[in-house]
Amino acid sequence: MAYNSILTVLTDADLADATLTQAKALASAHDAHLDVLCLGVDRTQTGYYYAGANAMVLQETLQRAGNEASELAERARKQLTGTALRWAVEEGVAQLADIARHVASRARFSDLVCLPMPYGKDHGVELEPVTEGALFDGHVPVMIWPDGYPAMTPPKRIALAWNESPEAMRAARAALPLLCAAEVVHIVVIDPPRHGPTRSDPGGMMAQFLARHGVHADIDVLSKTMPRVSDVLVRHVSDMSADLVVMGAYGHSRFREAILGGATRNMLEVSPVPVFMTH
Known part of the structure; x- marks a missing residue:
């Protein structure tokens, strides 16, 4: 693609x-x-x-x-x-x-x-x-x-927000041209599930998927030490000096009697770097 x-x-x-x-x-x-x-x-x-x-x-x-x-x-x-x-x-x-x-x-x-x-x-x-x-x-x-961000160059360090949802999977697929060109992609997993098939290897299947596309991927497993998931993600983005965040967008149009999901809206309010998202 x-x-x-x-x-x-x-x-x-x-x-x-x-x-x-x-x-x-x-x-x-x-x-x-x-x-x-x-x-x-x-x-x-x-x-x-x-x-x-x-x-x-x-x-x-x-x-x-x-x-x-x-x-x-x-x-x-x-x-x-x-x-x-x-x-x-x-x-x-x-x-x-x-x-x-x-x-x-x-x-x-x-x-x-x-x-x-x-x-x-x-x-x-x-x-x-x-x-x-x-x-x-x-x-x-x-x-x-975000406002005031310099003209974007191809991102070298990308944070991929991963929670195993269909939206996150679609975002990863849609961002493959960017992920493949990056030096490293950090698969960021916040508070992974304690039960289920991926409990012992959170992010492992996504890392394998990306590796088969030639992407150098690392897995970062984080605890939700702050009130909002977006706050944890933003802090980690700053710590790893990421150039881009890739994530799924949640919620529906407000004209369908809802608004952008909490994590989605929060990232669009506070992210210090560009955000690539799909629904």
Whole structure:
């Protein structure tokens, strides 16, 4: 498997340059085609307008969103023109309640989606449904960068969060191009089960699976010495100087009456390094 088609989504002018820088670096590293989706977001809630409200008000919000999309697309084209990348820029308008569907319809035809952290100071409310749309409805791996992270180079030390779940297995398979190119992959197991077929060798089968792909893998078994699994993982990531975390994403879209699972959300709030995840 290779990442031949990479998608990034721009909705916020303040995050556009950093997001494009990361997406360009990733596309260049994999010699991939980069698609940039620029969305102007109508953030008014469905049902906001009372019966008989002036249609000009609605038209004004849509016009503003359209202008934002055009500005984002112009900025993206300016950054990409003259590069050696193969790229395409698309622009459009989406309402906040429907943005996940727009993202998913394009993400499903990509190999990887590159996005900024959905949580953080001055991050727009649309970033969470954008991430959810790619993960849960687009069924595509997502690479997410923390704010201020330098342009990504191929990761040399990767932490693979392993709990034997289907989501973690899918993440490992989807990340194989990255894992195979790394110098070492740490299979991180936190509080392994005391009963079951893998109790005496937690992470052993995953290490064997990766070794057959030529991956140099180590197994790190940790105790949950902190309240949250994500806290233990983040601390270990710092201790081992990891460049990337690979993990499964848990939960479902909030539009299915749930939100991102606890460990998933926590990692997207506090991870000091990029996070690669699938659902």
